[in-house]
Amino acid sequence: MTTAVQVAASSLPQPSRPRRRSNWLPLWFLLPAIVILVALQVVPTLYSFYLSTTTIKPTDTGVTDVEVGLDNYATLLQSQTFRDSLWHTAVYAGSFLVITVALGLMLALLFNRKVRYTGFYLVLIFLPWIISDVVAGTMWRWMFQQTYGIVQVALNPIIGSSLYTSASGAMAIVVAATVWRSLAFTTLLFLSALQTVPTEVLESAAIDGANRFQRFRSVIFPLIRPTFFIVILLTSIRGINSVGLIYSITKGNPGGATQTASFYLLRTGWEQGDFGTGAAVSVILFLINIVLTILYVRYVGAGVE
Amino acid sequence: MVTSRATRIFDAISTHVVLGLFALLFVFPVAYALMTSFKTRGEVLTTPPTFFPSQVTLEGYQTLFFGSNGFSRPNLIPYQLPNTFINSFFSSILTIVIAALAGYTFSRYKFRGSHALQLAILGLIMIPGLTNLVPLFRIASDLHVTSTHEFIIAVYTAGGLPFTIWIVKTFFDTIPQEIEEAALIDGCNPFQALRYVLIPLAMPGLAAAFLLMFVDTWNEFLAALVLLGNDRMKTATVGLYDFQSSFETAYHVWAAACIIIMVPVLVIFLLLRKTFFEAMLQGAIKG
Numbered sequence: 001m002t003t004a005v006q007v008a009a010s011s012l013p014q015p016s017r018p019r020r021r022s023n024w025l026p027l028w029f030l031l032p033a034i035v036i037l038v039a040l041q042v043v044p045t046l047y048s049f050y051l052s053t054t055t056i057k058p059t060d061t062g063v064t065d066v067e068v069g070l071d072n073y074a075t076l077l078q079s080q081t082f083r084d085s086l087w088h089t090a091v092y093a094g095s096f097l098v099i100t101v102a103l104g105l106m107l108a109l110l111f112n113r114k115v116r117y118t119g120f121y122l123v124l125i126f127l128p129w130i131i132s133d134v135v136a137g138t139m140w141r142w143m144f145q146q147t148y149g150i151v152q153v154a155l156n157p158i159i160g161s162s163l164y165t166s167a168s169g170a171m172a173i174v175v176a177a178t179v180w181r182s183l184a185f186t187t188l189l190f191l192s193a194l195q196t197v198p199t200e201v202l203e204s205a206a207i208d209g210a211n212r213f214q215r216f217r218s219v220i221f222p223l224i225r226p227t228f229f230i231v232i233l234l235t236s237i238r239g240i241n242s243v244g245l246i247y248s249i250t251k252g253n254p255g256g257a258t259q260t261a262s263f264y265l266l267r268t269g270w271e272q273g274d275f276g277t278g279a280a281v282s283v284i285l286f287l288i289n290i291v292l293t294i295l296y297v298r299y300v301g302a303g304v305e
Numbered sequence: 306m307v308t309s310r311a312t313r314i315f316d317a318i319s320t321h322v323v324l325g326l327f328a329l330l331f332v333f334p335v336a337y338a339l340m341t342s343f344k345t346r347g348e349v350l351t352t353p354p355t356f357f358p359s360q361v362t363l364e365g366y367q368t369l370f371f372g373s374n375g376f377s378r379p380n381l382i383p384y385q386l387p388n389t390f391i392n393s394f395f396s397s398i399l400t401i402v403i404a405a406l407a408g409y410t411f412s413r414y415k416f417r418g419s420h421a422l423q424l425a426i427l428g429l430i431m432i433p434g435l436t437n438l439v440p441l442f443r444i445a446s447d448l449h450v451t452s453t454h455e456f457i458i459a460v461y462t463a464g465g466l467p468f469t470i471w472i473v474k475t476f477f478d479t480i481p482q483e484i485e486e487a488a489l490i491d492g493c494n495p496f497q498a499l500r501y502v503l504i505p506l507a508m509p510g511l512a513a514a515f516l517l518m519f520v521d522t523w524n525e526f527l528a529a530l531v532l533l534g535n536d537r538m539k540t541a542t543v544g545l546y547d548f549q550s551s552f553e554t555a556y557h558v559w560a561a562a563c564i565i566i567m568v569p570v571l572v573i574f575l576l577l578r579k580t581f582f583e584a585m586l587q588g589a590i591k592g
Contacts (some may be wrong), residue, residue, distance in 0.1 A: 029495075032464055033426070040463035041429050044440035051439065107327065115320040123578060124328035127335055132541040133523030135563045139400040140336040142341070142556060150337060150354045152435040180331060192586045234430075248546065262387045265435050270531060275439050282436035289431040293522050 045286075052279035065276075067276070072280040076117050084256065085264040088171070092246075093239030095175045101228075103179065104186030109216075111187070112194040116282040127129050131179070137248025140177045167257035174258050177245050179270050183239065186231055193227035194220065229300045236290055236296075283296055310407065335567075342366065349556040364559035369565065381562055384537040385544035390569065391454055392540060395528035396461035400469050400518050401511055403462065408473030409499045414480075420499065423474070429467045438531045443533055452535040460528055465518045473480065474515070476510030477503060480586070513584035516577045523570045532553040541566045 023178055052072055054065040076082045107125070127216070128136065143151040144164040152162060162170030195221055205219050221228070244260040246252065252259035252267065261281060270279015337356065341349060342365050344358040364374070382534030411423055441460060442451070450456040484506070485498040493501070504511065529540040539547075545562050552558050574581075 005435055022549050029406040029410040030422075032403045033470060036403065036459065036464055037384065037426065037429065040441065040460055041437065041467075044424060044444065045432050047440035048436045107324070110320050110324055111317055113320050115317045118320060118324055121324040122582070125576075126574070126578075127329050127571075128331055128576050130520050130524075130565055131335070132526065132542045134526050134546050135338075135524075136334070138559055138563055139338050143334060143337065147352050148350055148354050148556075151358060153353050168324070180334075183331075188585050189580070195586055228547065234552045236377070237431055241435070243435065247526075257532040262435060265433070269435070269439055276411075278439060279436070283435050286431060286436060293431060301355035 009204070022064060048282055050279075051275050052283050053276070055276040056273070072276045073284075074281055076284070077275065081259075082261070082264060085259050085261045088258065089240055089260040089262065091171060092175060092178075092258070093236060096178050096239040097144045097232060097235050099175070099179050100183055100186050103183055104190050104231070106182070107187040108190030108194055111191050120250055122187075125187065128180045129158065129182070130182045131181070133242075133244025136177060136181055136246050140173060140245075140249050144173055147302075164250070165254050167254060170254055170258050174246050174249055176244070177249060178239070180246065182235070186235065188233050190224065193224035197223050225300070229296060232300060233293060233296050236261045236292055238287060240285060240292075338560045338563045342564050344557045344560075345445075346555055346557060349560075350554060352528040365555075365561035366565075368555070368558045370560045376552065376555065376558070379544065379548070379562075380536050380539070381541060382543040382565070383389055385539050385541045386535075386566070386569075388454070388538060389431040389523060389540040389542070389566075392457055392461065392586055393519050395408055395454070396465065396522050397515050399458065400462045401463040401473075401515050403508075404469040404473045404514065405499065405504060405511065407466075408471045408477050409503060411470070411474045413485075413495075414478035423471075426467050427471055434464065434527065438527060441528070442531050452533050452538040454538075457528065457532050460532065461522045461525065464528070465521065469514050469518060472514045473507070473510060475512075476507050476584070480506050509580045509584040511585075512580045516574065516581050518568055519573060 051065070053067055053069055055068050055072065057066045069213045111122060131139075140166075143149050144162075146162045146164065147154060149164075152164065154164070161169075164175055201219055202215055205215050210218070241262055243260065243266055244257055246260060246263050247266065250258040252263050262285065265278050265285070267283040268274045269281065317358050318365050336414050343361045343363070344355075345360065345362050345364055348355065348359060369379065372380055407426075411419060415419055434542070445451045448456075481501060485502045488498045488502045489495070524542060526542045526546070529543045530546070531542065533539045534546075536547075540567055541562075545559070545566060548562065
């Protein structure tokens with residue numbers, strides 16, 4: 001450390017006069033971040049809030065926004081398609097969350113046994129993480145293609161029907177693909193937390209006769225709880241917000257069975273050009289994310305900063 | 306750990322078996338795409354499907370690069386792949402620089418509202434990415450900047466900043482304050498302290514943040530779909546998506562494109578993987 005600092009310090013330009021830390025400095029350093037976040041995140045989001053209370057009407061020169069109050073929300077909540085899409089979000093995000101957390105924790109515990117030569121597996125498991133949703137979606141769509149799909153054909157003797165064209169099968173495929181894409185990252189987060197658990201504590205627990213499960217429950221889990229909180233928060237938000245894989249694997253099919261609320265947003269708000277309704281969906285999703293975050297902070301993250 | 310030799314051996318074997326199985330399962334789709342990319346147009350449509358190509362051919366790659374067999378050359382290789390690189394590279398660099406400035410301030414200066422501001426920035430992660438697409442499209446249209454590198458780079462930067470600021474700030478927190486205080490006493494200004502002392506020490510964390518950002522932007526699809534209309538300005542993921550209409554069942558061309566799109570980011574990942582894993586395991590992301 002010291003040498004690094006000395007080297008770094010010796011390469012410094014020689015100062016001409018002593019300087020003081022000025023109080024307005026934080027502002028200057030934060031300014032670029034704040035400007036870009038306000039311009040391209042906060043303003044568009046507020047604009048979206050506004051759009052959610054409008055609907056577009058064609059005029060002589062093109063289209064214009066007409067304010068309609070909360071009509072879009074009322075229509076949405078009455079729409080069976082939208083309510084179905086919320087349910088599909090719950091199924092998709094819920095199963096994605098449970099499977100990712102369970103498998104991620106399991107893999108992290110295995111990697112943390114520090115058995116030799118397991119690093120290579122970590123690199124291989126990371127492969128899906130670097131692949132884009134569109135590339136991944138393309139691969140998964142082929143594997144389950146009815147007549148040429150290598151996985152579907154292999155499964156035929158067991159299940160006998162096409163997964164891709166059945167409602168629950170298609171949902172299983174998109175959930176599996178989403179887990180496949182993000183499991184490595186979750187594993188890494190858990191592994192980083194597990195490595196902070198002191199071996200001595202585990203050893204003394206083992207000496208006291210605690211079995212593996214007891215050691216996990218009463219020693220490991222409390223220590224990795226902050227990471228557990230972050231993982232379920234990030235995974236839930238990801239499950240609720242992401243549409244890339246669904247868009248490129250099933251496009252919401254068959255018959256809307258994999259149409260989540262985010263996908264519904266994309267379809268109405270972008271593809272059909274109904275900006276008002278799309279914006280209203282996004283506001284609803286944003287509120288769902290906030291409510292979930294508050295619940296997590298209360299029940300999982302208690303004691304976490 | 307107090308475990309018997311038998312338990313240790315059993316643990317080692319079971320660990321290898323389970324992790325090995327997962328690794329195999331996880332690599333399978335990629336391996337299948339790689340094999341498919343070397344098949345002929347006829348072989349990708351055979352039933353039952355084959356895993357290994359019965360004869361290795363570069364037909365898929367040839368069509369992808371030059372166009373052949375009645376297919377015209379797609380814009381993927383000459384335009385869309387370079388676009389993807391430009392957009393990802395510059396937005397990642399820009400994000401890291403801006404996040405380093407912000408992360409430094411949050412890590413080193415205690416000012417009123419600092420905590421609230423950090424939470425507000427992190428809270429932006431909760432906004433569904435789709436929320437902003439229509440407004441951004443309208444803003445871009447009004448400013449006549451649709452289908453430009455500059456606008457999408459700015460959009461990616463805004464999208465990546467909250468998470469990156471968090472990672473960088475957490476990393477700066479692990480570096481003792483005394484180190485750059487010495488530099489400050491020696492007379493350098495805060496910017497120099499950041500540039501010459503903190504940043505070199507935080508390099509592993511910054512490299513990890515860069516990789517996270519680069520992978521995300523390389524693979525980004527929806528913003529690129531909405532904000533880039535001109536085919537020659539599109540990114541590779543959107544170009545690949547368009548294969549649905551231009552290449553239909555020519556899966557060997559699709560597969561070749563999948564592999565080509567994957568390779569650059571794979572190379573960067575393999576180069577940075579040691580630093581990345583070390584930085585992440587040191588706790589780059591924590592509560």
